[in-house]
Amino acid sequence: MSHHIVEVQDLSYTYPDGAAAVRGISFRIHHGESVAVVGANGAGKSTLLLHLNGALTPQRGSVRIGDFPLTKATLRDIRRTVGMIFQDPDDQLFMPTVFEDVAFGPLNLGLPPEEVEQRVLASLARVGVEHLRDRPPYKLSGGEKRAVSIAAVLAMSPDILVMDEPSANLDPRARRTLIELLAGFHHTKIIATHDLDLVLDLCPRTIVIREGQIMADGPTRDIFTNDRLLEESHLDKPLRMQACPVCSGSMARKAEDAGSAHEH
Amino acid sequence: MANIESAFVDLGLLDALAARDSIVHRLDPRVKVMTAALFVLCVVSFDKYVIAAMLPFALFLSLVLGLAGIPARFVLKRLVLVAPFAVLLGLFNPFFDRQILLHLGPVAVSGGWLSFLSILLRFGLTVGAMLTLIAVTGFNGVCMAMEKMGMPKIFAVQLLLLYRYIFVLADEGQRMHRARALRSFDGRGTGITTYGHLIGGLLLRTLDRAQRIHLAMLCRGFDGTIRTSRPPRLVARDVLLFALACLLLIAMRRYDCSLLLGQFLTELVP
Numbered sequence: 380m381s382h383h384i385v386e387v388q389d390l391s392y393t394y395p396d397g398a399a400a401v402r403g404i405s406f407r408i409h410h411g412e413s414v415a416v417v418g419a420n421g422a423g424k425s426t427l428l429l430h431l432n433g434a435l436t437p438q439r440g441s442v443r444i445g446d447f448p449l450t451k452a453t454l455r456d457i458r459r460t461v462g463m464i465f466q467d468p469d470d471q472l473f474m475p476t477v478f479e480d481v482a483f484g485p486l487n488l489g490l491p492p493e494e495v496e497q498r499v500l501a502s503l504a505r506v507g508v509e510h511l512r513d514r515p516p517y518k519l520s521g522g523e524k525r526a527v528s529i530a531a532v533l534a535m536s537p538d539i540l541v542m543d544e545p546s547a548n549l550d551p552r553a554r555r556t557l558i559e560l561l562a563g564f565h566h567t568k569i570i571a572t573h574d575l576d577l578v579l580d581l582c583p584r585t586i587v588i589r590e591g592q593i594m595a596d597g598p599t600r601d602i603f604t605n606d607r608l609l610e611e612s613h614l615d616k617p618l619r620m621q622a623c624p625v626c627s628g629s630m631a632r633k634a635e636d637a638g639s640a641h642e643h
Numbered sequence: 644m645a646n647i648e649s650a651f652v653d654l655g656l657l658d659a660l661a662a663r664d665s666i667v668h669r670l671d672p673r674v675k676v677m678t679a680a681l682f683v684l685c686v687v688s689f690d691k692y693v694i695a696a697m698l699p700f701a702l703f704l705s706l707v708l709g710l711a712g713i714p715a716r717f718v719l720k721r722l723v724l725v726a727p728f729a730v731l732l733g734l735f736n737p738f739f740d741r742q743i744l745l746h747l748g749p750v751a752v753s754g755g756w757l758s759f760l761s762i763l764l765r766f767g768l769t770v771g772a773m774l775t776l777i778a779v780t781g782f783n784g785v786c787m788a789m790e791k792m793g794m795p796k797i798f799a800v801q802l803l804l805l806y807r808y809i810f811v812l813a814d815e816g817q818r819m820h821r822a823r824a825l826r827s828f829d830g831r832g833t834g835i836t837t838y839g840h841l842i843g844g845l846l847l848r849t850l851d852r853a854q855r856i857h858l859a860m861l862c863r864g865f866d867g868t869i870r871t872s873r874p875p876r877l878v879a880r881d882v883l884l885f886a887l888a889c890l891l892l893i894a895m896r897r898y899d900c901s902l903l904l905g906q907f908l909t910e911l912v913p
Binding site: 470 | 655658662781782783803804807808810811852855856858859861863864865866870
């Protein structure tokens with residue numbers, strides 16, 4: 380299936396105020412792949428993501444989603460193919476009730492009401508929040524808002540999911556639920572995040588961005604064991620890959636035996 | 644700002660009331676909007692000294708409240724909150740209009756007092772009717788109904804988004820206000836300049852958010868129209884109840900029911 384491919388070639392974008400956010404990025408993501416985009420604040424992650432569904436149009440270079448290059452004419456198809464999950468769910472949930480919000484996309488696609496209802500209920504069930512269907516979004520908890528915003532995107536049945544900081548502002552339990560949920564999806568996934576432990580769970584491949592350029596692109600395990608690369612990119616090893624302070628303190632000898640990079 | 648909960652229109656409570664289920668709630672929103680409009684029209688078209696003939700309208704309003712299961716306390720509390728405006732409007736009538744129109748036993752009542760009371764009553768009835776309308780329909784229902792009846796689409800979208808984001812805006816404003824309060828001492832830093840910056844910041848944040856929301860809407864295929872999955876459909880019961888309500892309201896406007904009742908009772912007692 381060629382149409383779930385995301386291909387970015389030599390992409391550059393400079394904001395009107397002169398800040399060059401993206402400077403010549405190229406990568407190719409295949410069908411069903413799950414890729415993390417990591418980097419410091421202001422490294423250009425968000426700007427890159429905004430190109431993937433045509434919120435920004437490339438100033439130089441090109442973006443191809445599946446068989447289509449991203450142009451004005453293909454925008455509609457591309458926005459249906461690429462589901463974008465925003466960092467702040469409040470930006471994404473603008474309708475008066477959860478049901479209407481999830482139905483917003485499918486209705487705009489022009490689907491008949493029965494089909495819309497079916498899709499809404501199915502996507503609410505998929506993320507486990509059927510019981511919230513008549514609630515107003517502003518009364519939901521952070522985790523519930525996140526789940527509903529994912530359902531709203533799923534209802535458009537996209538092939539590719541693009542997420543900006545999906546675990547931001549979630550409590551540990553909600554974060555765990557989110558990771559399990561995302562792990563169950565078979566979509567092509569592109570996740571921009573600072574949560575490197577989440578990357579370890581979800582993404583076999585990682586792209587590291589610094590100052591608008593790709594520093595590294597490869598298997599997550601390799602990248603997270605490259606201390607110099609992480610240091611240069613303002614990142615820290617995932618907590619799970621760091622030495623346990625308890626073991627390395629009181630049980631230092633044991634820790635030495637087991638090697639410093641063990642998991643708990 | 645800090646006490647948005649106790650505002651005149653307590654949005655959270657309104658939503659909770661609108662989510663209930665009753666024969667009034669189940670009516671088509673358009674029927675309710677039209678009935679409320681007719682109600683207001685009837686009440687404001689009475690002559691300025693009329694009091695007794697308006698009382699049946701209060702009965703009508705309490706009937707609707709009763710059928711919908713909306714606690715009268717909800718309406719009364721808000722009426723008291725905004726009553727000062729109406730009092731101010733009619734305050735000078737008793738001083739200027741001293742012509743005696745009525746004798747209640749030994750007490751002579753001037754036209755000014757009558758029109759003052761009439762204003763208060765009108766105010767209570769009209770504001771009460773609007774509060775009841777929103778409490779049994781929900782803000783969104785009212786918007787949708789008005790759009791269906793020809794209000795420009797852009798107003799409906801604006802109102803819906805305003806209603807959705809007023810909570811987020813209030814929350815953001817409250818956070819900024821609190822942040823300022825925590826770092827102001829002895830009245831310093833509470834001046835109008837600080838508030839200017841605060842409001843400016845809030846405006847910029849709002850613009851940013853508006854952009855993000857628009858983007859999110861575009862991502863899901865927004866083209867200027869907000870569609871609803873369940874377009875309200877008029878059923879026979881809606882039309883019937885609407886006709887009944889219209890008949891009742893017009894009859895109450897046309898005939899002075901209080902007077903008729905009084906005459907009937909006096910004839911009964913020889």
